[in-house]
Amino acid sequence: MNKRPPSLNDVATLAGVSTGTVSRAISKPHLLTEKTRKRVFEAINQLRYVPNGAARALAMKRTLTVGAVVPRFGSSGFSTLLQALENELTDAGYTLLLSAPDHKRAQDINPIATLLERGVDALAILGYEDRPDIFTSLNDQGVPFIRLWAPQNSPWPSIGFDEHQAAELMVDYLYGLGHRKIAFIGGKIAHNERARERQEGIMLALSSRNMSLPSDARIESDYGFQEGFDAMQQLISRSCDFTAVICGNDYLAAGAISALHVNDISVPGKISVAGFNDNDFSAFLNPALTTIRLPIEEMGRNAAHYLLTHLDKAMIPLPMELPVSLVKRASTGPATIQNSQAC
Amino acid sequence: MNKRPPSLNDVATLAGVSTGTVSRAISKPHLLTEKTRKRVFEAINQLRYVPNGAARALAMKRTLTVGAVVPRFGSSGFSTLLQALENELTDAGYTLLLSAPDHKRAQDINPIATLLERGVDALAILGYEDRPDIFTSLNDQGVPFIRLWAPQNSPWPSIGFDEHQAAELMVDYLYGLGHRKIAFIGGKIAHNERARERQEGIMLALSSRNMSLPSDARIESDYGFQEGFDAMQQLISRSCDFTAVICGNDYLAAGAISALHVNDISVPGKISVAGFNDNDFSAFLNPALTTIRLPIEEMGRNAAHYLLTHLDKAMIPLPMELPVSLVKRASTGPATIQNSQAC
DNA sequence: TTGTATGCGTTATCAG
DNA sequence: CTGATAACGCATACAA
16 A cells, blocks of 8 residues: 655644644745754654655746757757756756657657646757747747757747858868868758758858859768768769868768778878767767867756746746847857867 | 736636536546537637646646656767657656756765656666665655666666676677787776676676786776777787777777777778777767677667556556565667678 | 536745 | 645546
């Protein structure tokens, strides 16, 4: 017979005080006499009392929980982002409710609705570029939220960085090294705003330096080591005369480098490889690779700060005079070139 | 002025029915007349009603939420594991509450307590090898839980795989290739049960084949690309005469391979590299690397199934006659050798 | 099939 | 400083 876990009431009885006192002992200890406080905590420990979050949430109308929805996070830069977000939230006493349905499931269910039902005080959302109605709706409902890794032009509270600038940085760097024929292995842009912006940025940067990206020097593929390997094999077999390759993310880059090695093409001696660094930097610093360090952790931290600020505001019983849609775009540090030390 | 979000009551009034009816319309639609059901849902849509999870949880004594605690998950195999767990739980209508404090924070706070307060129906726990009291306590409290990636000998409901067997597989494979001098770059074993088991397994497998691991052929380092690179540089400079290297995880392996390349040592021509594959397989299949495919996703799926089964049991108003501590160890498929196709 | 009433465990308000 | 007591929003047993 599962005996019901101890409640505030049980603690109160054991300590010989009222429930109100126990509640205060937990949330506002300074309001109690040394003596009663001690009595209460003794009872709490004795019973191994654990507060019931649901009841608290119901009474306080706050759950101390923040929801995050991202498209998949196993092995992608998203996990780094989420980790940073989680760290900051935890420090502030919040917990992260996660929804990361992979592609197939994303259509069936509505992760945001699920999170809202569970009761989150705020939301961090990655993706949904094609669903502006969702943000409007959240705004109408007064749910604090922020878009993660968002496109530059988002009308909603967003955090992100300038992918175009990152692309420019990269092209600049290679140009400075003397490269005039540059190939590009990018991610699929169909349903990926980030991949799209990256490609766009590359094209712009190239053309502004009077270079072009012939179609046989460009490959669009899924992010992945094997895909990068295959793509590079293709590029080689096409024998167009590039001297540098830009890769849409670091998995592609790592794969590409391997392919070059296998073909006995020295890197960066004969061909330079540069890549956007979606994933954890320290774990992936390939000495043969020039990497654009993207401010991903900063993004997570800033997102958390924005949300927490917003939540604290909400705690003060004042109407939030700032319409969410006008909140200034939070910003991260700029992307920077990361030179490998080993080459 | 934040107008209070619509409640069951509001819906009921608008639809001209009672709260009980609305409640049933949502959870047990089949019990209602076509007509009233329709009326109710119209009201729901009109008001954009979203059920209040806290209230529901309070009334039902279940939160439809599962907590997971892992030590850090940005860029590690843990993210793959969590993704698999999340997928399965989502399909079953559950949501994942995540706690992944990095090392520093793990000491300050108690993630498990936090999760329990938030109200989770069950827990999936990775780590805590040195805190048996925690599991005892959870068991006493009747909280369904499972240990993830657990050591073989855990007395609690656990899921994991045989690291020794994986190590043996690896050594076997290299032995079959003719290697007799094998080096090992492993993770730090101090606070990492998995790293410890891996090293142990390697040692056992080697000695059972009359090979040894001289101390200058063994390096213990943090998991990471750069660390693997550095470790391999060291091994090379020590000029001991190994012909193969086993790496504790794939970051180390990737770094090691890079170092070999930089030193113009052909892989696997001159030196073979093999590594445990903690991370997402498809993203990391390095053609120059022989990899032990670890059943990580299976682990996540099985963990979810175990928990869900346990939860369903709990839904049936029967006492759980099975003491948790005697539940059979769930198992995953065996680890398998993954040959690279490109070499 | 639907309505009514009570309980779930806390917090918060208001007296004392 | 502490004790009653009324919400909080929903599920459910029971009554109609």
